[in-house]
Amino acid sequence: MTTQDIYELFAVKYAHHGERYANLNFIGGDPHDGPMPLDFYVWLARGTKRSFVVDLGFNAETARHRKRELLRNPADGLRLLDVDPAAVEDIILTHLHYDHVGNFDLFPKANFHIQDKEMAYATGRHMAHRPFGEAYAVEDVVGLVREVYRGRVRFHDGDAELAPGLSVHHVGGHTMGLQVVRVWTQRGWVVLASDAAHLYANFQEVRPFPIVFHVGDMIEGYSRVRALADGEDHIIPGHDPLVMRRYPAASPKLEGICARLDVAPRG
Ligand SMILES: [Zn+2]
Numbered sequence: 001m002t003t004q005d006i007y008e009l010f011a012v013k014y015a016h017h018g019e020r021y022a023n024l025n026f027i028g029g030d031p032h033d034g035p036m037p038l039d040f041y042v043w044l045a046r047g048t049k050r051s052f053v054v055d056l057g058f059n060a061e062t063a064r065h066r067k068r069e070l071l072r073n074p075a076d077g078l079r080l081l082d083v084d085p086a087a088v089e090d091i092i093l094t095h096l097h098y099d100h101v102g103n104f105d106l107f108p109k110a111n112f113h114i115q116d117k118e119m120a121y122a123t124g125r126h127m128a129h130r131p132f133g134e135a136y137a138v139e140d141v142v143g144l145v146r147e148v149y150r151g152r153v154r155f156h157d158g159d160a161e162l163a164p165g166l167s168v169h170h171v172g173g174h175t176m177g178l179q180v181v182r183v184w185t186q187r188g189w190v191v192l193a194s195d196a197a198h199l200y201a202n203f204q205e206v207r208p209f210p211i212v213f214h215v216g217d218m219i220e221g222y223s224r225v226r227a228l229a230d231g232e233d234h235i236i237p238g239h240d241p242l243v244m245r246r247y248p249a250a251s252p253k254l255e256g257i258c259a260r261l262d263v264a265p266r267g
Contacts, residue, residue, distance in 0.1 A: 004165030005047040009261040012077035015040035058102035094194035098137040118177025173218030185262035188230035198239040
């Protein structure tokens, strides 16, 4: 039996969307509508043998176009954790939406791990319809297709262990091929839910986010994520500003920028 590596796990905040109201974060709106901003993250799982970057955010041009506030390029955010983007070998893409896959050109050595279904979805019939296609950036998708031909995309179909103590799991829902990442840490199994749950409220109150391919799969996904994690506080939503408040900073000078997820949340 191979022993599981124990990973350090970090969230790096790279962008913010403040002009956002709660009724946009839930199907059916929100009876107590008020400001409910979103944060944007990439994640790092640092093992003793291998490390994995999870998602790649977007760049300055996309931020202008989509009216999001870019705080730092995600590659620069990772540098704050002593990651050299030019040396990164493994990148997990939870899905190919614009805020998860931009910047892949800044990681020249990396392989990209995605689900078969995500590439099929992002290049298939549903993209002709605005509700499904609008969160994709066609240049990113085409760029990833080029990486397929260069042999740099690693396809997975369902559940796959990428290294002892780190695995990906197809969930779908938000997109056809969304995957979550399960990581073994000093506090047990932590799940990076990415957009399987944008916010804590989405899965805790079973109120799905409105950008969705399949609502049934999205709601099933909440149960799947719970089953994969060692507890409710071991689930990390993809866009919730509370993550930065609940988890301690990776170091005092990284307060509000990099949070440590392999330790217990505060309070
Ligand atoms: Zn997202």
